[in-house]
Amino acid sequence: MDILEIKDLTFSYGNEAVLKNVNLKLKKGEKLVILGANGSGKSTLFLIMNGVLKPDSGQIILDNSPVKLNKKGLRLLREHIGIVFQEAESQIIASTVFNEISFGLTNLGLSVDEVIKRTEETLDKLNIQNLRERAPHFLSGGEQKKVTIADIIAMKPEIVIFDEPTTSLDPIGVNNLKKILEDLSNESKTLVISTHLVNFAWEWADRIAVLNDGFIQKVGTPEQIFSDDELLYSAHLEKPILFELEDFLITKGLIKRGSYSRTVSELEEKLNLTLK
Amino acid sequence: MKYLSFYVLVIPNLILFILILLSGFLVKNKVNKQKNSLSIIDQLNHYSKLSGINTGYKLLVSLLLLIFCLLNGNIQVSILVIFITTFITVYFGKIDLSQYLKLFIIPFSFLILSCIAILLNFGTHLPTEVLASIKLWSFYIFVTDSSLLNSCTVFFRVLACISSLYFLIVNTPVDKILACLKHYHFPNVLIELMFLIYRFIFFLWEISIDMVTAAKLRFGFDSYPKTIKSIGMIGSNIFIVSFKKAQKFYNSMESRLYNGSLNFIFTESKVTPVEVGLFIFGICYFSFLYYSFQ
Numbered sequence: 052m053d054i055l056e057i058k059d060l061t062f063s064y065g066n067e068a069v070l071k072n073v074n075l076k077l078k079k080g081e082k083l084v085i086l087g088a089n090g091s092g093k094s095t096l097f098l099i100m101n102g103v104l105k106p107d108s109g110q111i112i113l114d115n116s117p118v119k120l121n122k123k124g125l126r127l128l129r130e131h132i133g134i135v136f137q138e139a140e141s142q143i144i145a146s147t148v149f150n151e152i153s154f155g156l157t158n159l160g161l162s163v164d165e166v167i168k169r170t171e172e173t174l175d176k177l178n179i180q181n182l183r184e185r186a187p188h189f190l191s192g193g194e195q196k197k198v199t200i201a202d203i204i205a206m207k208p209e210i211v212i213f214d215e216p217t218t219s220l221d222p223i224g225v226n227n228l229k230k231i232l233e234d235l236s237n238e239s240k241t242l243v244i245s246t247h248l249v250n251f252a253w254e255w256a257d258r259i260a261v262l263n264d265g266f267i268q269k270v271g272t273p274e275q276i277f278s279d280d281e282l283l284y285s286a287h288l289e290k291p292i293l294f295e296l297e298d299f300l301i302t303k304g305l306i307k308r309g310s311y312s313r314t315v316s317e318l319e320e321k322l323n324l325t326l327k
Numbered sequence: 328m329k330y331l332s333f334y335v336l337v338i339p340n341l342i343l344f345i346l347i348l349l350s351g352f353l354v355k356n357k358v359n360k361q362k363n364s365l366s367i368i369d370q371l372n373h374y375s376k377l378s379g380i381n382t383g384y385k386l387l388v389s390l391l392l393l394i395f396c397l398l399n400g401n402i403q404v405s406i407l408v409i410f411i412t413t414f415i416t417v418y419f420g421k422i423d424l425s426q427y428l429k430l431f432i433i434p435f436s437f438l439i440l441s442c443i444a445i446l447l448n449f450g451t452h453l454p455t456e457v458l459a460s461i462k463l464w465s466f467y468i469f470v471t472d473s474s475l476l477n478s479c480t481v482f483f484r485v486l487a488c489i490s491s492l493y494f495l496i497v498n499t500p501v502d503k504i505l506a507c508l509k510h511y512h513f514p515n516v517l518i519e520l521m522f523l524i525y526r527f528i529f530f531l532w533e534i535s536i537d538m539v540t541a542a543k544l545r546f547g548f549d550s551y552p553k554t555i556k557s558i559g560m561i562g563s564n565i566f567i568v569s570f571k572k573a574q575k576f577y578n579s580m581e582s583r584l585y586n587g588s589l590n591f592i593f594t595e596s597k598v599t600p601v602e603v604g605l606f607i608f609g610i611c612y613f614s615f616l617y618y619s620f621q
Contacts, residue, residue, distance in 0.1 A: 098578060101582040103582050134579070158583055206583065
């Protein structure tokens with residue numbers, strides 16, 4: 052079932068067209084990666100999906116009904132879709148973590164008790180109870196990311212968008228992020244991540260949409276996307292290392308052709324089978 | 328109404344721009360110390376042991392102290408106020424004294440300049456009670472008894488006012504103050520502006536420090552002309568950056584259903600009998616001081 056559909060969306064800053072006729076469907080509970088080089092319009096697309104920017108033309112269809120971009124429609128969009136922004140610094144607003152997380156909740160118009168309850172829940176969920184009275188501006192990058200994610204999760208949107216979440220994270224931070232994403236996915240939330248890291252996309256995505264120069268060039272499973280050499284070349288993308296390696300191993304006859312392995316351990320198992 | 332705040336976000340960098348121009352020489356050598364002195368407020372007020380005390384109480388105390396300092400014209404009393412607020416903050420709030428004193432650097436530099444302006448008089452004739460004078464061609468620059476007393480009074484009065492406000496700021500996180508103001512029906516727009524400007528001053532300050540460091544590494548501060556040129560370029564850059572940043576900041580607030588009113592949740596502690604007692608004692612003590620030194 053499509054939870055969100057974007058239809059014939061165009062947007063331009065002045066004369067510079069940023070999005071040219073974007074069409075995209077989100078399925079409920081899926082993990083979608085929007086893959087695109089810098090400046091391909093990912094962030095702009097997200098801001099439009101959240102109603103922060105108004106598109107020049109096009110429609111956003113939420114649960115099969117078109118959203119009008121008036122006050123009521125915007126509220127509806129923002130209740131259903133949450134964005135975790137790329138730079139934590141531009142999202143963080145309050146001076147304690149607790150207040151930061153409750154910011155969106157109070158804006159939702161919830162009662163004080165409910166706000167406190169949900170904030171506590173979120174603190175527990177992301178395991179950041181120890182940070183609750185700290186000033187978010189003085190946390191480390193990874194902790195800040197967690198807080199910004201908590202901001203959004205607390206509001207319980209059905210679709211969570213992460214704009215380049217892996218930038219400014221160290222390997223441990225990325226692993227933590229993956230765990231959080233896993234948990235969210237288990238709660239059958241729809242997750243959208245923009246990135247230009249093909250290896251991350253390969254490991255994580257159910258579907259990949261390639262955004263190039265303002266339009267969606269192709270949408271498909273990771274296998275479909277990364278076996279399309281022409282597409283990768285024109286969108287300035289590379290093949291994931293695992294994918295390339297497996298292709299190589301297949302041509303050498305070390306592994307049988309089957310479904311591709313997404314993680315190193317999967318590939319190891321396959322190799323172990325043949326080596327025995 | 329809500330767009331108003333967006334544009335006003337750009338105002339702090341005007342203030343900052345002036346600050347930077349004035350501290351052109353300071354910045355040359357003391358980059359890291361300067362960074363500490365401003366952004367440390369935001370850290371201090373979370374660690375202060377007094378941050379748990381009822382915000383309304385602290386707000387009232389500091390406001391009354393402020394009014395008292397403005398009314399009072401006696402230098403000894405001003406010094407007493409400075410001493411008391413510093414003592415409370417450092418001893419009971421457990422704030423590091425050197426960090427607390429660093430906060431005075433910026434207001435201090437402005438204060439010195441204005442006191443010099445009060446101290447010096449210009450004229451073609453010397454009055455009778457002159458203390459010192461310099462003759463420049465046909466006119467004199469001179470200091471008199473009354474101008475010396477005046478500038479000293481102003482100096483300590485301003486310091487006392489600043490220290491009574493610092494008593495509030497250093498011991499209370501800013502959003503607690505704002506939540507308290509909101510509780511007492513302070514206009515929403517002003518609260519919003521205060522909050523955003525407060526956030527942005529810190530942000531712009533840090534950005535400017537980074538830019539200064541980056542310029543230093545490329546020899547932008549080698550000579551005085553180069554320093555001025557670099558500072559000019561950094562200033563104009565800060566305009567652009569702050570505008571872009573304001574946009575991003577606003578986007579993220581909008582996407583979390585921001586509608587023009589900031590709502591933060593706090594559990595306020597009750598005012599204890601000891602605090603009430605201290606308050607009444609303080610009022611008696613300061614009114615006694617006020618009347619006996621008139």
